[in-house]
Amino acid sequence: MPVTLKDIAKRAGVTSATVSMVINNKPNISEETRKRVMKIAKELNYYPNVIARGLATRRSNAIGVIVPNLASSFVVRVLQGIKSTNRDLDYTVLLFDTVGQRESESQLFQRLSRERRIDGVILISSTVTDDELNIFRDESVPSMVVARKCTTLDCVYVNNEQGARDAADYLIGKGHSVIACVGSAKLGLPMEERLAGYRASLAAHGVPFRQELMITVDDDGMADGVAVFEKIRALQPAPTAVFVPAGDMVAIGIIKEAKKQERRVPQDLAIVGYDDLPAAEVIEPSLTTVRQPKLEMGDYAINMIVDKIEGRESGLKQKELPTKFIIRESA
Amino acid sequence: MPVTLKDIAKRAGVTSATVSMVINNKPNISEETRKRVMKIAKELNYYPNVIARGLATRRSNAIGVIVPNLASSFVVRVLQGIKSTNRDLDYTVLLFDTVGQRESESQLFQRLSRERRIDGVILISSTVTDDELNIFRDESVPSMVVARKCTTLDCVYVNNEQGARDAADYLIGKGHSVIACVGSAKLGLPMEERLAGYRASLAAHGVPFRQELMITVDDDGMADGVAVFEKIRALQPAPTAVFVPAGDMVAIGIIKEAKKQERRVPQDLAIVGYDDLPAAEVIEPSLTTVRQPKLEMGDYAINMIVDKIEGRESGLKQKELPTKFIIRESA
DNA sequence: TTGTAGGCGTTATCAT
DNA sequence: ATGATAACGCCTACAA
DSSP states (O other): OOOOHHHHHHHHTSOHHHHHHHHTTOSSOOHHHHHHHHHHHHHTTOOOOHHHHHHHHTOOOEEEEEESOTTOHHHHHHHHHHHHHHTTTOOEEEEEEOTTOSSOHHHHHHHHHHTTOOSEEEEEOSOOOHHHHHHHHHSSSOEEEESSOOSSSOEEEEOHHHHHHHHHHHHHHTTOOOEEEEEETTOHHHHHHHHHHHHHHHHHTTOOOOGGGEEEESSOSHHHHHHHHHHHHHOSSOOSEEEOTTOHHHHHHHHHHHHHTTOOTTTTOEEEEEEOOGGGGTSSSOOEEEEOOHHHHHHHHHHHHHHHHTTSOOSOOEEEEOOEEEOOSOO | OOOOHHHHHHHHTSOHHHHHHHHTTOSSOOHHHHHHHHHHHHHHTOOOOHHHHHHHHTOOOEEEEEESOTTOHHHHHHHHHHHHHHTTTOOEEEEEEOTTOSSOHHHHHHHHHHTTOOSEEEEEOSOOOHHHHHHHHHSSSOEEEESSOOSSSOEEEEOHHHHHHHHHHHHHHTTOOOEEEEEETTOOHHHHHHHHHHHHHHHHTTOOOOGGGEEEESSOSHHHHHHHHHHHHHOSSOOSEEEOTTOHHHHHHHHHHHHHTTOOTTTTOEEEEEEOOGGGGTSSSOOEEEEOOHHHHHHHHHHHHHHHHTTSOOSOOEEEEOOEEEOOSOO
16 A cells, blocks of 8 residues: 555556656666656655664664653653754664663673664663663663763763862852752662762862751652651751752752751751753742753764764763853752 | 574474464463473563564554653653552553654644554643644554543543632631732643632632733743732732643742742732642742642553553543642642 | 564676 | 666475
């Protein structure tokens, strides 16, 4: 039923090889047949069968994007960056999430490669282990990780240490010296970097580091923030500020609970988040936070992977982007 | 380089046809060769080339999801519903957005169909016109629209009229009789339905409808809400409540600006939104709103499209889901 | 139960 | 400049 090269060829009185060359703008075709063929193709509303083409060329013109969880605003923003840049690149985006899946990220990647489904993969994840990364390197399909620094693979990430330093510097500059720090257990390496930045800032300002001010939550949602507030309240010495590298949603939960308990933000308790999610502008007081350039990471990732696929780039590329400290009302 | 059926066949001392049958669990294969073949396949870490398989079977096991804009929380939540259900269905999801694209939704759909890229399409959009919908019907690929009622195509949508009625009923029940209504120009049919629901509620309670209380914003972002507040303030008679079928983000913008101008919400001005986006719980006071079952719509859509693809369903299916009125603090 | 053979719609390499 | 022809890797009658 669908129209194929052959159909066009028959009508044009040529062979399908010729039509193929016309469709693909190959040289050495007479203007006359080129026009004739194009006209018929348009009339018949022809579109090449990408599956057949893929089999012949061994290229799918598709890139896979593996995300841990579509519920995360962070992830969605990166995805947005990928999609909006991809506009001019014209690869089809296959979306995979790994939350609650039987396959790990690397298994999924391996399968996608072997199935020849995709020409390249972007992995948005901060938590891949080094072991997993090896599988990515072993397959012949180009891949790229977003939001996590790694030495064995192409990646784009932010300078988390500096981001956290900026935050702590700011709080210390405001006169705070007892600054609680709320990390998340699910964030892997980037979290370690942020914690290191926090400590580095304290050290640089001669503010004593206190292990008892370090709190960890399991996830990175608003509920975690609400729940952790009791712990913050119970802290000795009592903090006058909280830095929340666990992310904006946790920080927002803390703000909400603080207000409910009649603590004024930022007067009684200053709060600084991490990420600059859209919700940071919604909460009141609006959230002072460390912005991660999410769209830019997506943009960089898709450009780089396409350059790799098309052979314009080779060798390991690791791109570090700066964070930006966004001052609003909460600190 | 990649391992193919032939490679396995050679090692197993059979032909690739046999291996194919084993891989696809066809009957009439001796237990012995089945085991032998499977063992080798596992050893070689074989995965079928989905492109080649697609060419042979004329099926891609992929479904396309067309979204207007990944920046919309609403859209992302529906997408989440699709993805999480798809887990057990095992179709690959191809993601397309149409914002700033040269192709319209229907053109894109037509191309995808003709290219044989996908077995089915889910369109998340409230604004498709009836003309566009015709193209969807004409192609032979099953399709499904989310968030918009239509008679010529499969769809899943909510009862917007009832949703808006619930909201207005509630406000009227609270003693309000001058209720402004903020619509959005970009929402198409669903917006008309909501407006109708608002009017129906007024009528049912003998509250006079006033055209001058109807306001329209262009988009559905927080900025629109902030900007429209001046208009609300200037309204005569002065409203004591605002219903915002334009969506939660607009409602949130209104709340923010109202607070900035020292109007208490809900005491001076009660506000009811539409959608129940995650941000509705972030804003303070938290937003009373009409919840759309976003995950459920995604879930229904993917199930239905797969049923269609696999021939378990036929005939037009239109599914109406109820909204749920969520009472929080803003009204 | 397994092998043979042809086809799916393109692209690519030769000839011509 | 165009036509034959052989892949690409898999599936599926049909034959054996």
